[in-house]
Amino acid sequence: MKEVMITINGKICTAPEGSTILEAARINNIEIPTLCYLKEINEIGACRMCVVEVKGARSLVTACVYPISEGMEITTNSQKVFNSRKLSLELILSTHERKCLSCIRSGNCELQKLCKEFNVDDEDYFNGENCEYEFDDSAVHMVRNNNKCILCRRCVAVCSKWQSVGVIGPNNRGFNTHIGSAYEQNLGDVPCISCGQCIVVCPTGAIHEKDQTQEVWDALEDPTKHVIVQTAPSIRVTLGEAFHMPIGSNVEGKMVAALRRIGFDRVFDTNVAADFTIMEEANEFLERVENNGPFPMFTSCSPGWVKYCESYHPELIPNLSTCKSPQQMFGALAKTWYAEKEGIDPKDIFVVGIMPCTAKKFEVTREDEAAAGYSDCDVALTTRELARMIDKAGVRFVELEDESFDNPLGEATGAGYIFGATGGVMEAALRTAAETLAGHSLEQVEFTEVRGMSGIKEATYEMSGATVNVAVASGISNAKKLIEKIQAGEAFYHFVEIMGCPGGCINGGGQPVQPASVRNFVDLKTKRAAALYAEDKDKGLRKSNENPIVQKIYQEFLDKPGSLKAHHILHTSYRDRSEIEIS
CATH class of the missing domain: 3.30.70.20 (Alpha-Beta Plaits)
Structure with a gap:
């Protein structure tokens, strides 16, 4: 790409042709403040915080939308620029509720x-x-x-x-x-x-x-409650950001240690339930292959996507996998198998999910999510809520020594880890489905075609003589495009993974908030996902069907994937929400 020569604050700089002043400044290590700007999403120049001087221009210009040109002379730090930015802030504050000390974003606003x-x-x-x-x-x-x-x-x-x-x-x-x-x-x-x-x-x-941390504190104080916490795959690679650690840091050990210090009776890993999800989902997919559909089968792990399907495409409900999400499967197993094993009344078990997703708060209220007669999961907290609990408890997170999850629901395969990134559920399912179809162990477990942060990915695989067409979409706008393509007859897939958030759970709506100055110029999704794939690669067991605790629970409790008991505990149902309702 052609480089354009410009001058910023008296220094000669270069930047790719087509860059805005904001982008060119960033490339040359100069920060220009913004409030409204989101790269490729919200480029409207409305807040006026990014104004700069351009020689020859009749007035200050907004750097986020103003393109550079050869020889342009730009000043980002003049008194005129400072005064304008300050005036904009004063005008914004004139209509802003200034209760900063009690604001949930104080210190990160x-x-x-x-x-x-x-x-x-x-x-x-x-x-x-x-x-x-x-x-x-x-x-x-x-x-x-x-x-x-x-x-x-x-x-x-x-x-x-x-x-x-x-x-x-x-x-x-x-x-x-x-x-x-x-x-x-x-x-x-x-x-x-x-x-x-x-x-x-x-x-x-x-x-x-909607902060629910007090509900958890109350449960922890209740001597009649056995309080279990489960952590979703992506939390371990994002929680560190809330404590100013580098993006993509894997803090699994510190996270477990912090949860114990908060006071949970057991600290378990949702990744184990992700392995169960794959066992049930792969079995369901193979049943559809035998029965010629209905196709495509859509994954059901993302509650935002499921709610979108019910609300905007109820005609696709028969195509949704009936598998509960890993959060709900975990809660169901905790209040059935675990309760039986430990001799605890299910009504006395309080299950807390630490999730990357605000839609999980809706999910715990769904119908047909109470395998033991009580809600599978009692409270879903976001990564941000957990960080606030850690701070409130006085835990010095960064200084903690690593600790391991509790048994028996603390050891997962690599397949469970990659659930947190777009394409991960698909790859995990393909690993087990391919091995089941082959009838013997497979050494090749990586399906790299479904990896990466592209909004839509497609692949075709030959599995024991069968051709399987798959697709992956993340972000509902991409899901909508894929659905339109399917319904127009332009593509046929057997299996489709959809994650409601762009990039998957690593970029969920409950993850640590990063300012636009980071979000616009750092690939958060790729950095976070890389840590999950690294963990998967280092695991000795990388296929869900290899997990010993999964095998044990099927043998002594569930019988086999797809059994009547497994369906009762691990599967759910959906309903048409296309008529607007009070949620």
Whole structure:
């Protein structure tokens, strides 16, 4: 690509042709602040925080949308630029609820950080009329406080462009503009899929997950409760970010140690349930192969995707795998097999899931998710909520020595680990399905064609004389494209994996919030996924069917994959949600 020569703050620099001033500055190690900008998603120049001087321009220009040209002279740090940015901050604060000390984003708020840098304090710079909004806590998974909203529109952009759901947008005009749903409906009354992608891109505390940590603290204090915690595959490679560790750090050992210090009775690994998911899902897929469909079979691990399917494509419900997600399978096994083994009444077992996903909060409320007569999983906490619990407990996370999961539900195969990345469920299922079809152990266990961060991936495999067409999509906008392609007859697949969030669980709506300055220029998804694949590669056992505890539980309790008992405990059902309902 052709390089363009420009001058930034008196220094001659180069950047690829077609770059914006913001991108060119970053390439040359110069930071320009932003509030509304999200690369390729929300490039609207609305917040005016990225203004710079360009020689010859009649006024300041917004760096996030202004392209560079040969010989351009740019100044990013003049007093004129500083004054303009400060004025923009003062105007934003004039309508912002400034309860920073009690805000869930205090210390990790992009607006707060900029106010500190530009010496903007709590003084009322522009007194006058102000709009006041009621909290919207009608949804199961999140809370919206428009009094903290700065109208950056990032949430609107990701809901529409990444997720193709579009249940929020700007209502009214001028001073009365605010983000809401059509006809001012509450979030609980619209077909939101609970993915939480709006939360991870919000620069302030205007939207956040519905905090359930107190419910967990209460359970831990209850002497009648046996409190179990399970951690999803991706949590171990993202939790460290909440404690300023490098992106992609695998903190499994420290995470286990922290959970024990918080006070959980048992610390188990959701990866074990991921192995069970593969056993049931692979068996279900092979049954469909024998019965000629219905095809494609869609995975059911992602509750955001499942809710989208029920709400927007109920005609595809027969194509959904009936397998519960690993979180729910784990809870079901904990309150049946584990309860029986330990002699504990299921009503006294309290299961907490540490999940990358706000849709998991919705999932625990679903019907047909109570194998023992009680909710399979009692509470789903996000990675962020766990980090807050660790801080509250006074645990010095970074200094902890590594510890191992408890037995018997603490040892998983490599297949369980890769569930956290897009394509991982597909690859894990293919490993077991291919071996089952072959009738003997297979040495080749890597299906690299379904790996990577592309929104849609396709592959064809020959398995013991059978041709199997598969596809993988992450992010609902990509899922929508794939569905349209299937329904138009343009493609035929036997098996399709869909993850509701772009990149899969590693980029879930419950993961640590990274500021736009990182999100726009660092490949979070690839760094996080690499740690999971590295763990898989180092595992001695890499196929779910090889897991000794999985084999043991089938032998002594479930009989075999797909048995009547396995169906009762590990499978679920779905319903048409296309009529808008209060969630």
